[in-house]
Amino acid sequence: MRLFDGDKLVLASHNAGKLREIGALLAPFGVEVISAGDLGFDEPEETEDTFAGNARIKAHYAAQKSGLPALSDDSGIMVDALDGAPGVYTADWAETANGRDFPMAMEKVWNLLDAKNAPSPRVARFCCTFCLAWPDGHDEVFEGTVEGHLEWPMRGDLGFGFDPIFVPNGETQTFAEMDPSKKHAMSHRSDAFSKFVKGPFSGRA
Numbered sequence: 001m002r003l004f005d006g007d008k009l010v011l012a013s014h015n016a017g018k019l020r021e022i023g024a025l026l027a028p029f030g031v032e033v034i035s036a037g038d039l040g041f042d043e044p045e046e047t048e049d050t051f052a053g054n055a056r057i058k059a060h061y062a063a064q065k066s067g068l069p070a071l072s073d074d075s076g077i078m079v080d081a082l083d084g085a086p087g088v089y090t091a092d093w094a095e096t097a098n099g100r101d102f103p104m105a106m107e108k109v110w111n112l113l114d115a116k117n118a119p120s121p122r123v124a125r126f127c128c129t130f131c132l133a134w135p136d137g138h139d140e141v142f143e144g145t146v147e148g149h150l151e152w153p154m155r156g157d158l159g160f161g162f163d164p165i166f167v168p169n170g171e172t173q174t175f176a177e178m179d180p181s182k183k184h185a186m187s188h189r190s191d192a193f194s195k196f197v198k199g200p201f202s203g204r205a
């Protein structure tokens with residue numbers, strides 16, 4: 001049985017970094033991928049306070065509009081000494097009147113940690129929740145994490161978002177210094193993707 005009619009999947013994200021990474025993860029599966037932006041879809045409001053809740057909003061919105069299965073990614077960074085912030089609100093912390101400013105958001109996180117005299121290592125984890133939604137309204141959710149800590153100053157210009165200050169456990173490079181294939185091997189996104197592959201994509205690689 002084919003899981004997707006025409007093997008076409010909408011990626012319900014407007015984040016170029018995520019689209020690049022999910023596209024690379026999906027590449028071996030022979031699925032035709034089209035992004036919500038390519039289809040001219042706007043971004044639904046992310047009104048939930050959980051990764052799964054917002055992932056569901058984005059995936060269902062794209063599945064309903066396109067009539068195709070849609071895969072969304074809601075993600076963020078949780079810092080232990082900030083009680084899990086910015087978490088679900090990671091993108092919001094970067095919002096300015098002129099668009100998103102991630103260096104500013106990273107500096108804000110670091111300054112808050114300094115203000116609290118948070119000890120080192122400043123433990124943090126990236127979380128990623130995928131939602132695969134079908135036009136008939138059902139969905140599946142897959143969650144992934146990667147543990148690590150934050151370092152300052154920012155290092156590296158690969159990756160996106162908070163990558164320049166996140167060092168995964170057992171590594172010395174930030175995600176932004178790593179070759180993308182190395183980040184793929186250990187990231188929260190690849191952790192969620194491995195569960196996705198064991199589900200709907202089982203046996204297809």
Ligand SMILES: O=P(O)(O)OP(=O)(O)OP(=O)(O)OC[C@H]1O[C@@H](n2cnc3c(O)ncnc32)[C@H](O)[C@@H]1O
Binds near residue numbers: 075
């Ligand atoms: O909602 P979509 O359109 O998918 O794109 P977004 O950028 O708004 O994505 P989120 O709402 O999920 O916000 C999560 C933010 O967390 C950050 N983030 C998520 N995964 C990351 C990663 O692998 N590396 C660095 N930062 C990441 C990134 O800055 C995102 O903007």
Ligand SMILES: [Mg+2]
Binds near residue numbers: 046091
């Ligand atoms: Mg978003």
